[in-house]
Amino acid sequence: MTSCENSGILIYAQITREKYIHTVFFELVDKAKELSEKLGGVDVNAVIFTTPEQVFEYKEAFQNRGVNKVFYFEDEAFRNYSTDYFSKHLVDLVGVIKPEILLIGATNQGRDLAPRVAAALGTGLTADCTGLDINEKGQLAATRPTFGGQLMATILCKTFPQMATVRPNVFKVYREDSFVETEFVSCPVNISYVKNRVELLDFKKTVDTVINDLDSAEIIVAGGKGLKNEKGFELLNRFAQKIGATVGATRGAVELGLAPVSVQIGQTGKTVSPKVYIACGISGAIQHTVGMTGSEYIIAINNDEDAPIFDIADTGIVGDVFEILPRFINED
Secondary structure, three states, X not given: OOOOOOOOEEEEEOEOOOOOEOHHHXXXXXXXXXXXXXXXXXXXXXXXXXXXXXXHHHHHHHHHOOOOEEEEEEOHHHOOOOHHHHHHHHHHHHHHHOOOEEEEEOOHHHHHHHHHHHHHHOOOEEEEEOEEEEOOOOOEEEEEEEOOOOEEEEEEOOOOOEEEEEOOOOXXXXXXXXXXXXXXXXXXXXXXXXXXXXXXXXXXXXXXXXXXXXXXXOEEEEEOHHHOOHHHHHHHHHHHHHHOOEEEEOHHHHHOOOOOHHHEEOOOOEOOOOOEEEEEOOOOOHHXXXXXXXXXXXXXXXXXXXXXXXXXXXXXXXXXXXXHHHHHHHXX
């Protein structure tokens, strides 16, 4: 590989423990294609770390999504994620191909990897973005909540690569394939000069499965402080069971002890994009709505007709959730 001018968009393709490419990669690919058009049609490329020969198991996935090039590092040392191994090799790659933009999913792994890469490259990083665009000067305009979620800030990076992490489920994945003959570029691996300071001895999954349920749920019923107490959330759970929905909650409800943190939706919780989102007793503060505005259809139930949640709701019901929900639950 030879060095080139800043060009193209590079996306980190994370491999999950189940050996799938994390879905946030495909969300970023489709968004990157939109950005590419505004940059004159630059390449949308990927970088991936795998064990030997594993990369070609994902060949069709890359081709069908229209990825131009896949830069891959393969070694047994990449079987498990390593901050030191991954960041050092990614920094080396960026130094050679010089992408204009580097995008990484804001997963637990991505949140560890991205700042280390940015620091090593001496560039800026906008974390946990909810929007990406190209401004009139051709710069990446990354939008994220700021000041405790009170404002949405659009941030520009003055150095290259322009880096951003994006939370899963923020962007939609287009179902149409856009097949290209993806070029696979093998990158040199040299782990002997990298000091790996952490070794994974064992992994035990203890996270509540409801987290994954929220990721894939088609209907979510979420409760806020307006549900007041445990009885309110018991009512919410009964309603969710009635309609086959998954239960979510605002940070305020979690802090009151009404719901576990694993179901928290919003700036400091999960980002979801179900077909139907039913907000019960939720005022609509930006700290919460930033995590659910990707929902296809939003229904809000609140006794305050001026609640901000009604500004983004497709259907609004002004009334007491303790009176409205039982009517739905008791319907045959």
